[in-house]
Amino acid sequence: MIDISDIFNFSNYDQLIPLVANSLWAGALLALIGGLVGVFVMHRELSFAVHGISELSFAGAAIFLLIGLDVVLGSVFGSLLAAAIIAFLGDKARDRNSIVAVLMPFGLGIGIMALSLYPGRAANKFGLLTGQIVAVDDPKLTTMVITAVIVVAALVVLWRPLTFASLDAEVAAARGVNTRLLGIGFVMLLGLAVAAAVQIVGALLVLALLVTPAAAALRLSSSQFWVPALSVMFALVSMLGGTLLALGGTLPISPYVTTISFLIYLVARLIQYSRAKVVRN
Amino acid sequence: MSLLEISGASLGFDERVLWSDLNLSVEPGEFIALIGANGSGKSMLLKTILGTQQLSGGSISFAGKPAGTQNHLIGYVPQHRTADAGLPLRVIDAVRFGLDGHKFGPTFAGRAAREKSLQALRRVDAEHLANEPVGKLSGGEMQRVRVAQAIMSEPKLILADEPLSALDLKHQQRVSELINEQRERLGSAVIFVTHDLNPIIDYVDRVIYLAQGRHSIGTTDEVMQSEVLSNLYGTEIDVVRNQGRIVVLGAHDHEHHEDEEWT
Numbered sequence: 072m073i074d075i076s077d078i079f080n081f082s083n084y085d086q087l088i089p090l091v092a093n094s095l096w097a098g099a100l101l102a103l104i105g106g107l108v109g110v111f112v113m114h115r116e117l118s119f120a121v122h123g124i125s126e127l128s129f130a131g132a133a134i135f136l137l138i139g140l141d142v143v144l145g146s147v148f149g150s151l152l153a154a155a156i157i158a159f160l161g162d163k164a165r166d167r168n169s170i171v172a173v174l175m176p177f178g179l180g181i182g183i184m185a186l187s188l189y190p191g192r193a194a195n196k197f198g199l200l201t202g203q204i205v206a207v208d209d210p211k212l213t214t215m216v217i218t219a220v221i222v223v224a225a226l227v228v229l230w231r232p233l234t235f236a237s238l239d240a241e242v243a244a245a246r247g248v249n250t251r252l253l254g255i256g257f258v259m260l261l262g263l264a265v266a267a268a269v270q271i272v273g274a275l276l277v278l279a280l281l282v283t284p285a286a287a288a289l290r291l292s293s294s295q296f297w298v299p300a301l302s303v304m305f306a307l308v309s310m311l312g313g314t315l316l317a318l319g320g321t322l323p324i325s326p327y328v329t330t331i332s333f334l335i336y337l338v339a340r341l342i343q344y345s346r347a348k349v350v351r352n
Numbered sequence: 353m354s355l356l357e358i359s360g361a362s363l364g365f366d367e368r369v370l371w372s373d374l375n376l377s378v379e380p381g382e383f384i385a386l387i388g389a390n391g392s393g394k395s396m397l398l399k400t401i402l403g404t405q406q407l408s409g410g411s412i413s414f415a416g417k418p419a420g421t422q423n424h425l426i427g428y429v430p431q432h433r434t435a436d437a438g439l440p441l442r443v444i445d446a447v448r449f450g451l452d453g454h455k456f457g458p459t460f461a462g463r464a465a466r467e468k469s470l471q472a473l474r475r476v477d478a479e480h481l482a483n484e485p486v487g488k489l490s491g492g493e494m495q496r497v498r499v500a501q502a503i504m505s506e507p508k509l510i511l512a513d514e515p516l517s518a519l520d521l522k523h524q525q526r527v528s529e530l531i532n533e534q535r536e537r538l539g540s541a542v543i544f545v546t547h548d549l550n551p552i553i554d555y556v557d558r559v560i561y562l563a564q565g566r567h568s569i570g571t572t573d574e575v576m577q578s579e580v581l582s583n584l585y586g587t588e589i590d591v592v593r594n595q596g597r598i599v600v601l602g603a604h605d606h607e608h609h610e611d612e613e614w615t
Contacts (some may be wrong), residue, residue, distance in 0.1 A: 114439040228456050235453035237439055238446055238486065242501070245402050245428035245511070246454040289438055293485030295459075298440035 080319035087318050093207040094271075098310040100219040101271050101280065105310075106303030107226050108264040109285030111257060114237045118282050120157050120258070123171035124265045127153035127178035129274030132199050133185035142199070143214050147266040153178065154262030158255040182274075202273035202325040211270065218267045225260050233257060234295070271310075272325050279329040280306055287332075287339035305335045353416060355380050355508060355541050356401065361410035363396055369565045370396055374410070376560065376569060378541045380508065383532065383555045385572075386545045388562030394545045397562070398511050401543070402426065415508060427502030427540070429512040429531070432495050432519065437487035443497050444469050444482040450504030472500040475537075476530050492523030496530065503534050510535065512544045516551055524551040549576065550597045576600075 112121055131149020132142045153174060161167025182199070207215075236243040236250045244250050261281075268277045284305035288298045313328030354377035362372035370393030378384060388394050399405035400412055403420015412419040414426070427450070435441070445459075447469040452459070473479045476496040481489065489497065495515055502510060512531060516524040528544075532555040535542045544552055549559070549572070559575040561568045563584040568575050575581075576598050581589040590601040 110440065114436055116436070116438070227458050231449075231452070231459055232454055232456060234439075234441060235449045238435060238441060238449065239430055239433075239498070241430045241513075242428050242498070243449075243453060244404055245423060245426065247423055248454045289440060293440045293442060293487070295440060295442070295445050 076319075077321045079316070082319070084319060091207075091314060091318060093209065093212050094314055095311060097207045097212050097215045097271055098314050099307060100215045101268055102284075102306035102310040103303055104219050104222045104264045104267055105280035106284050106288075106306035107299055108222065108261055109281050109283075109302050109306070110288070110299050111226075111233060111237075112261065112281055113285045113289055114234075115254075115257065117258070117261065118278065119168055119171050120161070121261065121265060121278055121281050123157065123175045123178070124150045124153040124262055125269055125274045125277040126175045126182070128262075128266050128269045129199050130178040130182035130185070132269065132274075133182040133189070136191075136199075137185040137189045143211060143266075143270060146199075146269050147263070149178070150262040150266040150269070151259065154258045154265075158258035197323070198273065199269065200273045200275050201323045202271055202276060202328070203323060207271070215267055215270070218263055222260055222264055222267075225256075229253065229256065272328055273323070276325040276329050279325075279332040280310065283329075283332040283336050284309065287336040290336075290339040290343040305332070309335065354378060355415060357413045358401075359411055361400065361412060362408050363393060363400060363405070364408045371562055371565060371567050372409070374567060378509075378543070380541055381535065381539050382541045383535060383552070383557050384541070384543045385549055385552060385556045385559045386543055386562070387547070387549060387559060388567075389564075392562040392564075394562060395513055397560075398513055398543065398545065401509075401511065402428070424505055425508045427505065427507035427510045429495070429498050429502045429510065429515045431514040431517050432491050432498075434491070435486040435489070435494065437485075439485075439487055441486050442482070443473070443478070443484050443486055443489070446486050446497060447472055447500045447504060450501035468504065469500075472504050473497070475503065475534065476500045491519050492526065495519060495523070495527045499527065499530050499534065503538065506538055506540075508538075508540050510540055510542045512542065514545050514547070516546055516548070521551075524548075528552045528555065553596065553598065572598075 112118060128146045128150035131152070132146035135145025136142050156174065157167060157170055161170045232243065232248045232253055236248055236253055240250045264281065265277055268280050272280055285302040287305050288301035291301060292298050309328050309332035312331045313324055316327040317324040356378035358374055358376040361374040363370045386394050386397065396405055400407050401414065401419055402423060415422045444466065448465055451465060451468065470479060470482060473482055476499050478493065478496045478500060481493060481497065486494070486497070498515070510531060515527055515531070519527060528551045531542060531544065546552060549556070553572065556572055558570060559572050561575050561581065561584060564586060566584050568580050568584055576591050578589060578591045581591060581600065588602055592599045592601060
């Protein structure tokens, strides 16, 4: 029998909140990063690359865990390595997809091997794949703050030429935009964002934060201001809502986050559909 | 001093020579049609003018400086491709990229830039599209928006790389007409790559015809002759004139053999 209190349980809730203050902050930062990066993931068609990078990020984290080094560092190392491979070899969309498809199972395999060899607690192992909330200590939060500052600052600087290059790469190149360098730069930023997300929601579910909110936002608007704003908002609601719901039960955080994120996407599609219907009538 | 000075220019990859010893001086206000078979190096010629492709030999100067150093004075209109529906971008913002899209840093919603973008859209009869997402435009609409984008910086040279491909006849004529109107208004030169001369035949001052590693440059009447094109292609070509339109017969059958001849 499934015990419903495993999934939803709000007893002693007031005492639990302070324990996850760090997690809530980390979640909010992650939502900011994921929501913004997601917009570019959508218009540069990098959804699949996000998945590939997250598997290598997982592998990096698992290997570092096994050999006794910092897990966060391992995760950043793995995802930047994957991002570099994808950025330099996968210039064309078709090449990129096959490279990602080749990297992904390899990364996952290496990660599972490292976890199987790791003698420590099983909760640590699963956390990398499916996410964990209580494990955000102060150093981890600091890493998250630094990542968020780097990613957001870089995106603000690159926003315009990146969008220009997505619209018409040739025209942007004619105006002096180094489209290739810009593309590589963005995938490296994506690597950082993925590494941050793997810490909280786990490698398997990174897409729920880096793709779903932006995809939902795009259903509702095409404004350069509202798409990123809505995307961040949706990511925030999923992330914070998911964390607060996960607090009571015994399940990992990810099912809550992914479900909220998915529901927002469904609602966005419904709104788009009903709008189109109104226009047609 | 001419606006654009191409002297002794050649471009080749390995054994294959796309064109060589190309000499051309373009004056402000001139409308030049660039025609040739697929793979004859038309787009490459534009890229060398932009400085994004290096020449194998010779030199190009634009506005008195080496190619690639004055690109803010060039408006570029590419071949039509549908903009990605996943791109959150409105027409007015896309047009503004013609002014400052290459710059780093945040965009400020300045009134002046907005008014300038609207004015550019008005010039191509597309003001009503200002708030549409670019992903929803038709081919003809998108090309008009690209012309608006290209004229934002009041360019001295407009490079149009097959802007008519994938458009129906009506829109081919309209887009050609718009580019010509902007040439007249700005006094800028135009280099217009096309497969078919007819939509722009009334505006063209000179034609550059590229084929088989050779080229011919002159007025429409000088270049578009059976004898000239037969010499270029090295095979029998018929140029037929009918009611002010020009049809080239035989050139397309020949295109398939290009690669064999170059190896």
